[in-house]
Amino acid sequence: MSDPAPFHPLTPGTQPEYDTPSYGSTAKRHPQAALIAVPTTLTEANGPRFSPLHFPALADLSVTAGRPALGERIIVEGRVSDEDGRPVANTMVEIWQANAAGRYDHPGDQHDAPLDPNFHGEGRVFTDAEGRYRFVTIKPGAYPWRNHPNAWRPNHIHFSLFGSGFAQRLITQMYFPGDPLLELDPIYHAIADRAARERLISRFDVALTQPEWALGYRFDIVLRGRGATPMENT
Amino acid sequence: MPAATANQTIGPYWHLIEHAEWADLTRFGANGEVITVTGCVRDGDGAPVADAAIEIWQADPPVDAAFPGFGRARCDAEGRFRFRTLKPGPVAGRGNAWQAPHLALALHARGVLKPLFSRLYFAGDPRNESDPLLSAITDPARRETLLAHEIGAGHWHLDIRLQGAGETVFLTV
Ligand SMILES: [Fe+2]
Numbered sequence: 243m244s245d246p247a248p249f250h251p252l253t254p255g256t257q258p259e260y261d262t263p264s265y266g267s268t269a270k271r272h273p274q275a276a277l278i279a280v281p282t283t284l285t286e287a288n289g290p291r292f293s294p295l296h297f298p299a300l301a302d303l304s305v306t307a308g309r310p311a312l313g314e315r316i317i318v319e320g321r322v323s324d325e326d327g328r329p330v331a332n333t334m335v336e337i338w339q340a341n342a343a344g345r346y347d348h349p350g351d352q353h354d355a356p357l358d359p360n361f362h363g364e365g366r367v368f369t370d371a372e373g374r375y376r377f378v379t380i381k382p383g384a385y386p387w388r389n390h391p392n393a394w395r396p397n398h399i400h401f402s403l404f405g406s407g408f409a410q411r412l413i414t415q416m417y418f419p420g421d422p423l424l425e426l427d428p429i430y431h432a433i434a435d436r437a438a439r440e441r442l443i444s445r446f447d448v449a450l451t452q453p454e455w456a457l458g459y460r461f462d463i464v465l466r467g468r469g470a471t472p473m474e475n476t
Numbered sequence: 477m478p479a480a481t482a483n484q485t486i487g488p489y490w491h492l493i494e495h496a497e498w499a500d501l502t503r504f505g506a507n508g509e510v511i512t513v514t515g516c517v518r519d520g521d522g523a524p525v526a527d528a529a530i531e532i533w534q535a536d537p538p539v540d541a542a543f544p545g546f547g548r549a550r551c552d553a554e555g556r557f558r559f560r561t562l563k564p565g566p567v568a569g570r571g572n573a574w575q576a577p578h579l580a581l582a583l584h585a586r587g588v589l590k591p592l593f594s595r596l597y598f599a600g601d602p603r604n605e606s607d608p609l610l611s612a613i614t615d616p617a618r619r620e621t622l623l624a625h626e627i628g629a630g631h632w633h634l635d636i637r638l639q640g641a642g643e644t645v646f647l648t649v
Contacts (some may be wrong), residue, residue, distance in 0.1 A: 438482050
């Protein structure tokens with residue numbers, strides 16, 4: 243068996259550092275010893291395969307049992323590709339988010355903002371053959387946190403992606419254009435490279451917007467690539 | 477193409493995508509040697525990491541309709557997690573090398589801005605001696621942080637320390 247093609251090393255500055263003093267929770271949760279580099283083996287080059295039979299899609303977060311959630315209805319659509327430009331097909335995309343008032347339907351969220359009985363905030367779809375995904379949801383509200391005085395998280399939707407190899411695992415957040423909280427947010431600013439940071443901001447797209455129904459935001463995602471010779475999935 | 481999209485923390489509210497049954501990789505009827513894997517995650521002060529998501533991925537046995545190869549579990553208030561899965565066999569390494577049986581681990585939590593990758597090996601397995609990763613870790617105390625111990629029949633336990641004394645070996649994959 244030939245060796246799997248190695249993943250490209252991550253480009254310096256384009257990923258956050260574990261030790262980010264401006265984000266207080268990293269203080270006791272970042273490793274202090276040097277990480278050990280593992281060459282790409284079958285362990286990293288392969289990854290989970292989720293059958294849509296076992297993991298049914300939750301593509302519309304804006305309606306619960308036929309009842310619409312409160313807030314601004316939006317369409318979030320994008321394409322998942324790898325660093326070599328290839329679409330990542332049939333991969334699971336999970337999202338979760340606060341409601342329009344900035345409150346998570348989560349027992350740990352004690353923010354004094356109302357819950358919405360018609361909004362839970364979990365979504366899951368699989369990309370199509372061209373790597374495209376699409377959700378209908380509600381624009382999440384900003385919410386306070388205790389990182390520093392008067393700290394507020396910018397509006398965001400959490401994303402989780404798998405790709406085809408475990409080394410491609412991605413947990414990120416999608417932001418919204420024009421949000422004044424972005425410049426004040428230490429999580430967003432944990433990414434040193436400005437262009438890499440700004441790629442987490444979705445684009446308003448009038449062509450994706452559906453008249454008299456919902457605004458459209460486009461959020462394309464790039465997973466790590468590993469050269470020109472894709473290995474067969476096993 | 478631009479570089480890979482940047483990671484951001486999973487935050488404290490990721491349980492909206494938690495489904496407790498995902499921690500049981502045998503739930504679709506997989507056949508094999510069933511094991512329980514438990515652990516406890518602590519931070520640099522030794523305090524439990526109560527909001528972490530622990531993920532396991534194993535390239536062996538091969539994924540099929542009955543075996544997803546992937547599981548996700550929450551840490552509870554004491555930082556404890558638990559999986560049920562099939563005991564892996566060895567996995568091809570690079571060249572002619574073989575890797576000892578192992579689980580790949582990914583840890584996500586508030587205060588962790590990109591996934592922390594590690595591995596769980598099975599203490600006492602003679603194949604550990606020739607495993608390329610374990611062999612590359614010369615400090616026995618560091619190496620020990622990747623070895624789960626069998627604390628009951630078929631029950632393997634590994635503690636994870638994010639920082640400080642006994643800090644787990646984390647990996648760049
Ligand atoms: Fe959030």
